[in-house]
Amino acid sequence: VEPTLVTFPAGATSGTGTVLDVRPVPDGFAVVVDRTPFHPLDHAWPDQPADTGTLDGRPVLDCRTGAHGPDGTLALGADIAARRGEAGWTWVVAHIVEQPPDVGAQVQLEVEPDRRAALSRAHTACHLAALAINAEAAPWWREGHGARSDSLGSPDLDAMAIERSRIEPDRSIDEYRLGKSIRKKGLDSAALLAGLDDLAVRATQRLQSWIATGAPVAIDAGDGTLTARRTWRCALPGGDATYPCGGTHVTTLADVPATTSLRITATAAGYTVETVVG
Numbered sequence: 001v002e003p004t005l006v007t008f009p010a011g012a013t014s015g016t017g018t019v020l021d022v023r024p025v026p027d028g029f030a031v032v033v034d035r036t037p038f039h040p041l042d043h044a045w046p047d048q049p050a051d052t053g054t055l056d057g058r059p060v061l062d063c064r065t066g067a068h069g070p071d072g073t074l075a076l077g078a079d080i081a082a083r084r085g086e087a088g089w090t091w092v093v094a095h096i097v098e099q100p101p102d103v104g105a106q107v108q109l110e111v112e113p114d115r116r117a118a119l120s121r122a123h124t125a126c127h128l129a130a131l132a133i134n135a136e137a138a139p140w141w142r143e144g145h146g147a148r149s150d151s152l153g154s155p156d157l158d159a160m161a162i163e164r165s166r167i168e169p170d171r172s173i174d175e176y177r178l179g180k181s182i183r184k185k186g187l188d189s190a191a192l193l194a195g196l197d198d199l200a201v202r203a204t205q206r207l208q209s210w211i212a213t214g215a216p217v218a219i220d221a222g223d224g225t226l227t228a229r230r231t232w233r234c235a236l237p238g239g240d241a242t243y244p245c246g247g248t249h250v251t252t253l254a255d256v257p258a259t260t261s262l263r264i265t266a267t268a269a270g271y272t273v274e275t276v277v278g
């Protein structure tokens with residue numbers, strides 16, 4: 001079995017593939033094809049949910065990351081013990097269907113486009129929100145701080161504090177933790193937590209000014225395999241923004257509603273950012 005070539009980073013929602021492998025799983029059959037537009041849930045960083053759609057007209061019940069082991073077994077999702085890129089493992093997209101196609105068959109893959117578009121809008125807005133908050137939180141880092149910079153030159157609060165990200169249709173929820181190590185790096189986290197409402201207002205203004213540029217968005221997809229390192233890119237007024245990302249995105253900020261906004265709320269561990277698209 002070869003690593004699955006994925007076309008979702010370029011925005012594809014349909015395509016044909018050749019069936020390479022079919023295996024029974026508790027909820028049906030896992031179907032692996034050579035090339036697919038389906039985005040599976042990532043087993044290590046499960047931010048964007050699996051695409052829905054059809055495989056030769058059969059409903060795709062779920063879409064999971066799969067890893068073929070050296071002994072020929074196929075591990076799916078949370079059952080994958082291998083590290084990404086570990087020698088001897090081949091990474092594939094597993095489409096879960098009730099009735100399996102034949103190995104060797106050519107199949108038509110169709111992703112439900114409206115849900116995909118809503119997830120792509122939310123995912124792009126999520127990265128813009130992270131960069132906008134990084135920029136607006138910069139004054140809370142003391143001079144000579146030890147934080148590394150994001151792609152626009154702000155201290156990368158997002159990378160240092162993010163615990164979990166969940167992308168939904170036209171909405172994302174990102175949970176951040178402010179621990180001892182980030183304070184040691186030079187963040188005045190008490191002042192940040194006291195200023196969350198103001199931060200949300202200023203970051204929303206920055207986000208909306210970026211959206212208004214209608215800048216193009218692109219994904220560098222590496223060698224095109226499922227586990228290639230991919231990078232989100234957007235040319236913003238402050239510079240060429242980048243963000244490591246395995247998900248799907250709009251191709252222009254013109255597709256993100258101008259009224260997209262942020263809500264930031266304190267939590268026991270830090271704060272949560274809700275990005276609402278539209």
Ligand SMILES: [Zn+2]
Binds near residue numbers: 123245
């Ligand atoms: Zn992402």
